[in-house]
Amino acid sequence: MYVSLYTAASLDMKIADTSHTVEYLDWVKTPEGEDYGYHEFYQNIDGLIMGRKTYDISFELGGGQWPYTGNKPCFVFTRSDTIQHVDENNVSIVNSLDEFIKMGLNDRFWLLGGGELVRAFLNRDLIDRMIIHLFPVVLGDGIPLFPDGTVSKKFMLSEEKKFENGILELRYEREI
Numbered sequence: 475m476y477v478s479l480y481t482a483a484s485l486d487m488k489i490a491d492t493s494h495t496v497e498y499l500d501w502v503k504t505p506e507g508e509d510y511g512y513h514e515f516y517q518n519i520d521g522l523i524m525g526r527k528t529y530d531i532s533f534e535l536g537g538g539q540w541p542y543t544g545n546k547p548c549f550v551f552t553r554s555d556t557i558q559h560v561d562e563n564n565v566s567i568v569n570s571l572d573e574f575i576k577m578g579l580n581d582r583f584w585l586l587g588g589g590e591l592v593r594a595f596l597n598r599d600l601i602d603r604m605i606i607h608l609f610p611v612v613l614g615d616g617i618p619l620f621p622d623g624t625v626s627k628k629f630m631l632s633e634e635k636k637f638e639n640g641i642l643e644l645r646y647e648r649e650i
């Protein structure tokens with residue numbers, strides 16, 4: 475299994491505001507035709523992994539529709555046994571990281587987040603690569619990408635790209 479965290483974040487490493495909205499992503503104007511490498515990245519992953527809160531928000535952002543194309547398998551982490559919207563989109567529910575590891579999957583996954591699930595993966599040393607689009611905004615209070623309780627871990631900066639609107643793409647690989 476190869477896990478890539480691919481996410482946007484503010485300068486203070488928040489992924490959403492306290493209301494769980496990502497309006498800050500619209501504070502910066504995206505040049506015509508720019509997708510920040512999303513298409514290429516998405517082509518090269520086999521499946522998605524996300525926490526239940528990110529799953530709920532994904533539907534909201536997609537206007538009630540599943541926003542991810544290609545019918546790629548999606549694993550949604552939840553400790554609860556009630557979850558909305560399941561099934562039609564190749565979604566599987568996972569109750570723990572141990573359960574997921576036991577599946578023995580050998581795919582390339584996009585870990586979408588949110589922070590709680592990032593913490594769980596990082597604490598088990600399961601993140602191979604991080605691609606972070608750093609937005610030139612400070613959010614203040616908000617949902618952290620790396621919440622309290624995340625372990626310390628060193629990564630290696632492998633690539634950086636500066637976009638003309640001030641967004642910085644930072645790619646980090648795990649140190650072996």
Ligand SMILES: NC(=O)c1ccc[n+]([C@@H]2O[C@H](COP(=O)([O-])OP(=O)(O)OC[C@H]3O[C@@H](n4cnc5c(N)ncnc54)[C@H](OP(=O)(O)O)[C@@H]3O)[C@@H](O)[C@H]2O)c1
Pocket residue numbers: 480481482483488489490491493494495496524525526527528529531551552553554568569570571586587588589590591592594617
């Ligand atoms: N900027 C971006 O690119 C970006 C990307 C992704 C998400 N976001 C934002 O991030 C926010 C959500 O992040 P979040 O940190 O609050 O929540 P999250 O990680 O998306 O979801 C947390 C939930 O996932 C489940 N969970 C987490 N760890 C688990 C584990 N080890 N085993 C089983 N279940 C586990 C639990 O679900 P239950 O409560 O159901 O048990 C937990 O409440 C949203 O506002 C979203 O918009 C932003």
